[in-house]
Amino acid sequence: xxxxxxxxxxxxxxxxxxxxxxxxxxxxxxxxxxxxxxxxxxxxxxxxxxxxxxxxxxxxxxxxxxxxxxxxxxxxxxxxxxxxxxxxxxxxxxxxxxxxxxxxxxxxxxxxxxxxxxxxxxxxxxxxxxxxxxxxxxxxxxxxxxxxxxxxxxxxxxxxxxxxxxxxxxxxxxxxxxxxxxxxxxxxxxxxxxxxxxxxxxxxxxxxxxxxxxxxxxxxxxxxxxxxxxxxxxxxxxxxxxxxxxxxxxxxxxxxxxxxxxxxxxxxxxxxxxxxxxxxxxxxxxxxxxxxxxxxxxxxxxxxxxxxxxxxxxxxxxxxxxxxxxxxxxxxxxxxxxxxxxxxxxxxxxxxxxxxxxxxxxxxxxxxxxxxxxxxxxxxxxxxxxxxxxxxxx
Amino acid sequence: xxxxxxxxxxxxxxxxxxxxxxxxxxxxxxxxxxxxxxxxxxxxxxxxxxxxxxxxxxxxxxxxxxxxxxxxxxxxxxxxxxxxxxxxxxxxxxxxxxxxxxxxxxxxxxxxxxxxxxxxxxxxxxxxxxxxxxxxxxxxxxxxxxxxxxxxxxxxxxxxxxxxxxxxxxxxxxxxxxxxxxxxxxxxxxxxxxxxxxxxxxxxxxxxxxxxxxxxxxxxxxxxxxxxxxxxxxxxxxxxxxxxxxxxxxxxxxxxxxxxxxxxxxxxxxxxxx
Numbered sequence: 208x209x210x211x212x213x214x215x216x217x218x219x220x221x222x223x224x225x226x227x228x229x230x231x232x233x234x235x236x237x238x239x240x241x242x243x244x245x246x247x248x249x250x251x252x253x254x255x256x257x258x259x260x261x262x263x264x265x266x267x268x269x270x271x272x273x274x275x276x277x278x279x280x281x282x283x284x285x286x287x288x289x290x291x292x293x294x295x296x297x298x299x300x301x302x303x304x305x306x307x308x309x310x311x312x313x314x315x316x317x318x319x320x321x322x323x324x325x326x327x328x329x330x331x332x333x334x335x336x337x338x339x340x341x342x343x344x345x346x347x348x349x350x351x352x353x354x355x356x357x358x359x360x361x362x363x364x365x366x367x368x369x370x371x372x373x374x375x376x377x378x379x380x381x382x383x384x385x386x387x388x389x390x391x392x393x394x395x396x397x398x399x400x401x402x403x404x405x406x407x408x409x410x411x412x413x414x415x416x417x418x419x420x421x422x423x424x425x426x427x428x429x430x431x432x433x434x435x436x437x438x439x440x441x442x443x444x445x446x447x448x449x450x451x452x453x454x455x456x457x458x459x460x461x462x463x464x465x466x467x468x469x470x471x472x473x474x475x476x477x478x479x480x481x482x483x484x485x486x487x488x489x490x491x492x493x494x495x496x497x498x499x500x501x502x503x504x505x506x507x508x509x510x511x512x513x514x515x516x517x518x519x520x521x522x523x524x525x526x527x528x529x530x531x532x533x534x535x536x537x538x539x540x541x542x543x544x545x546x547x548x549x550x551x552x553x554x555x556x557x558x559x560x561x562x563x564x565x566x567x568x569x570x571x572x573x574x575x576x577x578x579x580x581x582x583x584x585x586x587x588x589x590x591x592x593x594x595x596x597x598x599x600x601x
Numbered sequence: 602x603x604x605x606x607x608x609x610x611x612x613x614x615x616x617x618x619x620x621x622x623x624x625x626x627x628x629x630x631x632x633x634x635x636x637x638x639x640x641x642x643x644x645x646x647x648x649x650x651x652x653x654x655x656x657x658x659x660x661x662x663x664x665x666x667x668x669x670x671x672x673x674x675x676x677x678x679x680x681x682x683x684x685x686x687x688x689x690x691x692x693x694x695x696x697x698x699x700x701x702x703x704x705x706x707x708x709x710x711x712x713x714x715x716x717x718x719x720x721x722x723x724x725x726x727x728x729x730x731x732x733x734x735x736x737x738x739x740x741x742x743x744x745x746x747x748x749x750x751x752x753x754x755x756x757x758x759x760x761x762x763x764x765x766x767x768x769x770x771x772x773x774x775x776x777x778x779x780x781x782x783x784x785x786x787x788x789x790x791x792x793x794x795x796x797x798x799x800x801x802x803x804x805x806x807x808x809x810x811x812x813x814x815x816x817x818x819x820x821x822x823x824x825x826x827x828x829x830x831x832x833x834x835x836x837x838x839x840x841x842x843x844x845x846x847x848x849x850x851x852x853x854x855x856x857x858x859x860x861x862x863x864x865x866x867x868x869x870x871x872x873x874x875x
């Protein structure tokens with residue numbers, strides 16, 4: 208059975224070109240980039256090139272790029288650095304819909320005596336900017352606000368939010384793990400202080416990430432050790448991963464146009480196809496500005512895990528914000544923050560595309576998903592014919 | 602991804618008895634949309650109290666659907682009396698086990714069955730019993746105590762796995778811990794007053810006289826207490842019993858059982874020659 212991969216916000220396939228660039232560093236070129244001899248030094252030279260490739264995608268300067276092990280490490284580093292260098296500032300501003308790498312860390316910081324403000328969102332996942340402005344106080348050490356939401360694809364106005372923070376002398380960090388490679392980022396034109404990206408979300412391998420730190424920003428390392436990354440992140444470099452990420456960033460810049468045309472059209476086709484065929488369904492965050500590759504659709508009166516496992520029978524890979532798939536007993540914190548009703552939240556499915564998604568795959572999902580919903584509704588105690596009539600009226 | 606048994610997967614992919622029984626005379630509905638799973642069970646019980654047909658409607662994850670399907674298969678052809686005895690563990694066992702985080706799906710099945718059977722008996726739908734402990738999932742202290750008692754639960758995490766209580770905001774964790782402690786205390790072995798040796802011997806004599814001798818004497822036999830050493834009770838048989846070697850074992854067993862019941866649970870009986 209052919210796999211139809213529609214879960215690119217979870218992880219992506221490694222691009223063949225990326226793998227090709229990496230392979231020599233897993234075979235012949237195993238030297239340590241810190242070594243004095245040419246065998247190591249040539250690796251260092253290519254890491255420098257990868258740093259330039261990453262910087263180019265972000266509109267940054269290469270020495271503002273720190274390689275890390277993942278997006279979570281980058282997020283942790285940014286927030287802890289701000290608290291460590293911020294003297295008496297013990298306040299963190301974030302949002303209700305952050306990735307666990309930020310959200311769970313903030314919960315932990317509360318236990319350690321920090322004050323954390325979570326800015327709410329509206330039903331469409333849009334940030335409450337008034338509340339945000341009011342939340343910035345003289346003791347605020349940092350704002351950490353995701354650029355685009357992993358579950359709904361909703362985009363936050365981070366550049367504007369960063370300016371407001373800068374006016375008040377507050378550091379601004381953004382988790383751009385989902386945004387990088389899908390929408391243009393130009394740090395040269397913004398006042399964002401720190402930004403995280405993750406390799407495996409843009410067709411590089413797992414185990415490599417980046418933290419951008421603007422020149423002149425006070426910084427305190429998270430991982431203390433050797434002089435690697437100019438003393439900002441100890442530990443021998445993940446050379447193959449870094450080379451791969453460099454190549455992936457170069458390709459992402461070239462494919463940005465396709466992402467925002469062909470991929471966006473496929474996403475829209477998928478969304479419309481499903482909404483047309485399945486009554487009592489709606490797009491979560493549909494009223495927000497969104498990433499071109501993501502759709503989050505709720506099918507009322509059915510449960511997400513059951514949908515995913517039936518889709519799995521057709522080789523279709525997707526995610527859900529239902530309680531049973533989150534590993535907790537409540538539906539996703541993102542959907543709850545948006546006030547999505549329980550009848551909808553438990554039956555949410557996230558489909559996220561990539562440049563490798565084909566029209567044929569999209570059409571197969573449009574064909575195969577509606578009967579799955581119908582089957583599950585067939586024995587749902589909440590699914591009543593009246594509900595169906597009501598849906599066709601709206 | 603959850604590790605489901607093949608049987609769970611099979612019942613999820615091909616659920617048995619989905620739908621509603623026409624002319625059902627036992628209907629049970631439990632759970633809610635907010636909780637993330639709900640189950641409606643409809644049964645048709647014949648005049649002899651046998652369950653002729655059983656169907657389910659479920660809103661929930663794969664294991665909730667499989668548990669409901671399994672329950673209907675278990676119920677068909679059973680008498681109401683037999684059905685009353687089905688526990689949530691029986692449902693899980695039928696499926697070859699459930700991941701521990703999913704045990705609440707089997708509990709939901711058991712609750713729907715209880716509700717359907719009480720509906721069959723013509724009882725008014727039960728008022729909510731007890732006080733709500735977990736606000737997030739609307740779980741009462743009675744439900745938590747029942748789950749703790751029936752499944753021998755010892756931690757908050759286990760209670761959450763079985764009842765969902767404590768799986769939301771977590772503010773009720775202390776209350777759940779207190780409930781677990783209360784049930785555990787109830788179940789702790791009853792402390793017996795210490796028995797003095799003289800009292801023990803007296804009680805053994807009384808029990809032999811009252812419970813054993815009359816029937817032995819009818820058959821021309823008798824039993825005599827020789828000694829008591831700690832919990833060892835030494836007896837000798839006389840008359841017909843003494844020569845009837847075949848009954849020796851039975852007799853020792855019978856005497857031991859009676860003495861353990863009436864005197865002290867750790868007594869052992871040995872027969873010694875007179």
